[in-house]
Amino acid sequence: MTESFPSSARDQTLLRRVNELSILAVLRGQAARPLREISDTTGLSWRTTQVVAEILDEHGWLVETEADDGSGGRRAVGRPARRYRFRAEAGHVVGLDVGTHQVQVFVADLAATIVGRHRLEVSPTDDAPTRLAAVERTLLGALADAGLEPQAVWAAAMGASGVVGPDGTVTASALLPGWRGLNPAKALDSVLPCTVEVANDANLAALAERWRGHRAETMIYVLAGARLGTGLVIGGQLHRGAAGAAGEIGALREIGWHDAAERLAATALGLDSPTGRGNAATRVFQAARDEDPAALAAVDRFAADIARGVTAMVLTIDPELVVLGGGFAHAADLLVPRLAVELAATCLHTPRVEGSVLGDDAVALGALRLALDTVDQRMTSLDSNTPLTHGAIRGW
Structure with missing residues (x-):
């Protein structure tokens, strides 16, 4: 990183801001680090690092901490290296x-x-x-x-x-x-x-999936539950559209997304359920795992319903990944392989299909x-x- 002297006060302010951001980027989300290590990582001189760190300390962004010298709490002989951490609690x-x-x-x-x-x-x-x-x-x-x-x-x-x-x-x-x-x-x-x-x-x-789940530069996230919806990540960025309506493929009634979950749940009426516990869709999924023919047919139909809408979007944005999340993510063992088969049958390029691990969060x-x-x-x-x-x- 260059530290050449700027030609104006404005440039000096800008350079100082760049140096401050460089140090914050090194420390944010990390443990305390000594000044020398911060200097080496940012490319700033030790003196500049010291001055900027002290300013950030004064402004409440950093805090100087005790050096960890491995002495079990005893202070080492001589002056310990100055260490700083990011004040995440600020x-x-x-x-x-x-x-x-x-x-x-x-x-x-x-x-x-x-x-x-x-x-x-x-x-x-x-x-x-x-x-x-x-x-x-x-x-x-x-x-x-x-x-x-x-x-x-x-x-x-x-x-x-x-x-x-x-x-x-x-x-x-x-x-x-x-x-x-x-x-x-x-x-x-x-x-x-x-x-x-x-x-x-x-x-x-979809934003959470990109952050803490299955990462991909281009992704379709399917929120499957009482309704079907999607979130789109394109080029690593959330794509909401001009009016926030991107991905609302369910508005096309012909696709059948508006009542897909209801048709799936209706199958539960014909299932033997002595306890009556659990919602209808959960009962259908469990019955499918138990090889109940009616439940298996209902799950096949629901996966085909999902695929009908997702296929249109896959052919439009050609994503790397399709993630199945939402309230029905617990049935990913049933839905993901079926969805993958459906997409492979119609898409020119079949994206990877995964179940979300983020659950209700x-x-x-x-x-x-x-x-x-x-x-x-x-x-x-x-x-x-x-x-x-x-x-x-x-x-x-």
């Missing part, structure tokens, strides 16, 4: 998942470590005010679990079923009563000091990632008018 982000049956909230520090969480069961028939009240209670429960006040939150994101416009307004939602035309983030204005970004749940699940994790990305964008801005201070990065 700020926090929130990820919210507003579903039909539950609301889930994660709280994480700036190193993406989850420090608080809370989950609350809700009813599919809850109206918008009732569900939003549950969202607020869940959020406050997660913050209490983390031992934090709302003022500690720098950014937040919320996932919800339906088409979400660029301004956070839900323009269509088949599963959440009363949410069409609603901007659910506004309900949290009195609770959180930061803006809450709202996004489609399948999109956030996918949407909340994706919301957490989106909130962290918001903080990252502020932190890494090279705008000399935005100082690298906590107040500026919070964006309050």
Whole structure:
């Protein structure tokens, strides 16, 4: 990295920002490191590293720590090497998942470590005010679990079923009563000091998969459960489209996605179920594992329904990977091989098909990632008018 003297005060400010970001990038998410190691990694001189680290320490981004010399707590002879770590606890982000049956909230520090969480069961028939009240209670429960006040939150994101416009307004939602035309983030204005970004749940699940699951530069994530939806990752980036409606292939009624889950569940009516426990789809999947002919036929039909919509998208974006997630991810052993066969029969290039391992956490994790990305964008801005201070990065 060059350290040549800039020709203007503005260039000096820009160079200082670049040096600060270089050091933060080396330390963020890592253990404390000595100055010499930070200097070697960034390519900055030891003196520049020292000066910048001290500035970042003063601003609350770094903290100097005791040297670990392997002496069991005894200080080594002579002056120990100065070490710094990133203060991940300086700020926090929130990820919210507003579903039909539950609301889930994660709280994480700036190193993406989850420090608080809370989950609350809700009813599919809850109206918008009732569900939003549950969202607020869940959020406050997660913050209490983390031992934090709302003022500690720098950014937040919320996932919800339906088409979400660029301004956070839900323009269509088949599963959440009363949410069409609603901007659910506004309900949290009195609770959180930061803006809450709202996004489609399948999109956030795709973002989480790209982050902590099956990684691919181009991917189709299928959210399979009470409904079918998709999230798209293209070129390593979440693709939402001009109005947030990318991937809503189920709008074509001819594909059959709108009632595929209902037709699958209807098969349970003909199954022997002495206990009556578990939802209908789960019973069908279990019966298929037990080689029940009707259940096997229903699973085959459901996989074909999924493939009908996914094929159209595979032929459009030619992805490396298709991931099956959502509430039916527990049936990946049945659905993934069938989906792979269906795609191989129709696609010019058959992508890899995998089941998600993120379970019910996918949407909340994706919301957490989106909130962290918001903080990252502020932190890494090279705008000399935005100082690298906590107040500026919070964006309050």
